[in-house]
Amino acid sequence: MSYPLSTSHFPLPTPHSPLPTPHSPLSTFPLTPSSLLTFGDLCVDLILSGGDVVPQFGQVEKLVGDYTLEMGGSCSIFACQFARLGLPAAILGRVGRDSFGDLILARLQEAGVETRFVSVDPALKTGLGIALCRQDDRAILTYLGSITAVTPADVTDDRLACAGHLHHGSYFLHAPLRPHIPSIFARARRLGLTTSLDTNWDPADAWDDRWDEILPLVDVFLPNEAEALRIAGEHHLPAALARLHRLGAPLIVVKRGAQGALLSQDGQILEHTVAPALAGGDAIGAGDSFDAGFLAAWLRRLPLPEALRIACACGRSVAGKVGGLAGQLTWEQIQNGY
Numbered sequence: 001m002s003y004p005l006s007t008s009h010f011p012l013p014t015p016h017s018p019l020p021t022p023h024s025p026l027s028t029f030p031l032t033p034s035s036l037l038t039f040g041d042l043c044v045d046l047i048l049s050g051g052d053v054v055p056q057f058g059q060v061e062k063l064v065g066d067y068t069l070e071m072g073g074s075c076s077i078f079a080c081q082f083a084r085l086g087l088p089a090a091i092l093g094r095v096g097r098d099s100f101g102d103l104i105l106a107r108l109q110e111a112g113v114e115t116r117f118v119s120v121d122p123a124l125k126t127g128l129g130i131a132l133c134r135q136d137d138r139a140i141l142t143y144l145g146s147i148t149a150v151t152p153a154d155v156t157d158d159r160l161a162c163a164g165h166l167h168h169g170s171y172f173l174h175a176p177l178r179p180h181i182p183s184i185f186a187r188a189r190r191l192g193l194t195t196s197l198d199t200n201w202d203p204a205d206a207w208d209d210r211w212d213e214i215l216p217l218v219d220v221f222l223p224n225e226a227e228a229l230r231i232a233g234e235h236h237l238p239a240a241l242a243r244l245h246r247l248g249a250p251l252i253v254v255k256r257g258a259q260g261a262l263l264s265q266d267g268q269i270l271e272h273t274v275a276p277a278l279a280g281g282d283a284i285g286a287g288d289s290f291d292a293g294f295l296a297a298w299l300r301r302l303p304l305p306e307a308l309r310i311a312c313a314c315g316r317s318v319a320g321k322v323g324g325l326a327g328q329l330t331w332e333q334i335q336n337g338y
Contacts (some may be wrong), residue, residue, distance in 0.1 A: 035090070036164070040146075041093070043127030044070065048132050054132065072129050074198070075168070075170050077325065078167065080111035085314075086296070093118050097120050138282060165193055171200065185217035186217055217248075221251065228241070258274070258277075274315075277320035281327070286319040313338055317338070
């Protein structure tokens with residue numbers, strides 16, 4: 001059931017003054033309230049599909065139908081979708097000096113993402129996720145490597161101040177950053193940035209954190225339904241939403257897979273349903289592109305129901321393709337009514 005929802009937004013930051021050195025590499029990044037910085041969980045995905053993809057030990061060799069090698073990482077996929085929707089995006093992270101790192105940089109640059117804050121580290125292996133995809137589910141094996149290479153020292157005020165919005169989309173995997181997220185978000189707020197958070201799944205399945213410190217610093221909270229339930233410690237979504245609001249989250253946008261999404265703000269709920277995604281996709285990165293679609297609309301100050309519709313369109317399009325990039329929409333496609 002849907003209820004009337006205010007189309008107001010939280011105040012967006014005013015543009016900052018350019019950094020004083022005219023030749024600073026930061027000075028060429030578009031400095032607007034809608035320019036965005038995110039932390040890179042930089043990795044590649046090796047996606048195996050078709051046939052029986054469940055391994056069998058005992059040196060048993062099994063054949064699969066297909067594979068795809070593509071850039072992965074929630075924040076990386078998010079940044080590409082955000083840039084394809086016509087707004088400036090920069091990513092902060094590290095890759096190894098290897099072919100996987102080269103692939104990541106190429107994909108980011110093809111999408112229009114600013115990569116000057118991505119360093120190439122010869123002592124580091126680029127992260128790798130191996131996705132074993134069945135028709136209705138998938139399992140993932142992950143080598144962290146560059147995924148967790150961003151440190152608190154990398155998140156300087158100068159880098160934060162180059163953008164109008166800070167998004168974090170891999171909270172639980174970014175172990176070196178995790179204890180510092182409240183202070184990083186607080187610094188971003190002091191610098192005039194708006195903020196958003198998508199925790200993604202907790203591999204430890206613990207979900208225990210300082211949510212009462214973190215969520216009040218988040219303008220837009222973007223969990224999926226299972227994550228919302230676990231973070232709130234509840235069994236039903238209405239109770240979870242109430243709990244998350246009490247913890248300090250002002251605007252909650254919940255991804256619900258094939259059921260679409262809902263948005264909760266000021267005691268009001270808006271739901272948006274979606275048509276099924278095209279058959280043959282693996283849904284990798286669908287939630288990340290959903291996040292990018294919502295924020296691209298929110299930062300443009302579009303009405304919240306329209307932002308939710310755009311987010312669902314972006315997520316659905318990616319869900320119907322293989323890998324996190326193939327189905328990403330452009331702003332022109334959105335404007336033409338996709």
